[in-house]
Amino acid sequence: MPWKEPGKGDKDPWNSGGQQPPDLEEVFRSVNNRLKSLFGGGGGRRSDTDGGIGGSGGSLFGIVAVALLLWGGWDAVHIIDEAEQGVVLRFGAYNRTLSPGINLTLPRPFETLFKVNVSSVRSIEDRANMLTEDENLVEFNYKVQFRVAAAQDFLFRVRSPESTVRDAAESALRESVGTNRLDAILEGTQRETVRLETFRVLQETLDRYQAGVLITQVNFTDVNVPAQVREAYSDVIRAREDRERFIEEARVHVNSVVPEARGQAARVVQEAEGYKEATVAVAEGEAQRFSLLLEEYRKAPQITRKRLYLQTMENVFARSSKVLLDADNSGNVLYLPLDQMNGGSGGRTVMPPIVTPDGGVGIDSPSTSRDARREGRQ
Numbered sequence: 001m002p003w004k005e006p007g008k009g010d011k012d013p014w015n016s017g018g019q020q021p022p023d024l025e026e027v028f029r030s031v032n033n034r035l036k037s038l039f040g041g042g043g044g045r046r047s048d049t050d051g052g053i054g055g056s057g058g059s060l061f062g063i064v065a066v067a068l069l070l071w072g073g074w075d076a077v078h079i080i081d082e083a084e085q086g087v088v089l090r091f092g093a094y095n096r097t098l099s100p101g102i103n104l105t106l107p108r109p110f111e112t113l114f115k116v117n118v119s120s121v122r123s124i125e126d127r128a129n130m131l132t133e134d135e136n137l138v139e140f141n142y143k144v145q146f147r148v149a150a151a152q153d154f155l156f157r158v159r160s161p162e163s164t165v166r167d168a169a170e171s172a173l174r175e176s177v178g179t180n181r182l183d184a185i186l187e188g189t190q191r192e193t194v195r196l197e198t199f200r201v202l203q204e205t206l207d208r209y210q211a212g213v214l215i216t217q218v219n220f221t222d223v224n225v226p227a228q229v230r231e232a233y234s235d236v237i238r239a240r241e242d243r244e245r246f247i248e249e250a251r252v253h254v255n256s257v258v259p260e261a262r263g264q265a266a267r268v269v270q271e272a273e274g275y276k277e278a279t280v281a282v283a284e285g286e287a288q289r290f291s292l293l294l295e296e297y298r299k300a301p302q303i304t305r306k307r308l309y310l311q312t313m314e315n316v317f318a319r320s321s322k323v324l325l326d327a328d329n330s331g332n333v334l335y336l337p338l339d340q341m342n343g344g345s346g347g348r349t350v351m352p353p354i355v356t357p358d359g360g361v362g363i364d365s366p367s368t369s370r371d372a373r374r375e376g377r378q
């Protein structure tokens with residue numbers, strides 16, 4: 001729109017028909033008077049000189065008072081979330097703990113509020129080399145999860161809670177690892193025991209410190225020997241496996257040889273027992289036969305002596321391959337089995353049939369031949 005239009009006069013924005021803009025000093029003076037009236041101050045109009053000096057001071061005082069009121073109201077009202085607790089300090093000393101919701105405190109510097117999240121789970125991860133019971137190094141990568149149990153202790157009992165938890169976890173883990181062997185830890189047979197023992201020792205340590213921390217979980221992300229000695233430890237593992245294999249092979253060999261040796265020993269013992277029993281039985285039989293023979297000898301000495309002589313000669317000649325003949329007094333014709341006699345048979349030789357002068361056939365034996373010769377002499 002043009003500043004000047006026919007019939008509408010001058011529309012200059014910088015000159016609105018001779019009207020002046022409101023005086024800022026007058027505005028501040030009006031606000032100051034109202035504040036003074038609120039606080040009980042006089043509201044009379046002073047001279048221009050007093051009004052200029054007093055008006056400027058009064059307006060500044062009013063602004064400061066309003067600012068202080070606004071700041072005090074803003075700093076005294078606090079909203080604490082459901083997962084938080086508020087710790088109030090009065091002149092730097094602990095005063096109280098505020099629950100979740102809307103709470104009021106004195107403005108600073110009279111009271112100071114610290115909000116602490118007590119529901120969220122915090123975690124720290126670390127890695128460290130530990131010395132086992134058998135003086136071997138093992139590397140642990142572990143993770144500790146915890147939350148705040150007491151906001152006041154968490155803030156003021158220890159200087160750095162997270163560093164305290166980290167150091168206490170490492171100390172507890174070293175204590176647990178130091179009572180177990182490396183093989184049991186790496187093979188997993190004692191790993192769960194080490195984890196539970198670390199959890200227990202860590203919580204007891206933090207409770208003793210009154211750190212206001214509750215441990216929720218301790219986990220091992222990786223357990224291994226350090227990289228510098230990993231190759232050497234692999235050689236140790238291979239040697240241990242070879243030892244176990246050799247022991248197992250020896251055990252199999254023992255299980256196969258020992259029963260066989262025991263069986264042979266039992267067989268030898270049984271044979272010896274049988275030989276002993278047989279020998280004793282033969283000896284007892286011979287002794288009993290001799291006793292019976294002695295009784296018969298006492299009854300008929302001549303007959304018994306002759307009978308013993310004949311039996312003895314029969315046994316002697318039965319084992320001999322020679323044939324004795326009385327060529328002068330015997331007219332028997334003998335058929336000698338020369339093939340059997342030359343074969344050296346160890347058994348008893350069966351004599352061929354004897355043809356007598358009267359045409360009879362019999363078996364020659366020392367007793368029969370002797371009887372025959374005796375009859376011929378007679």
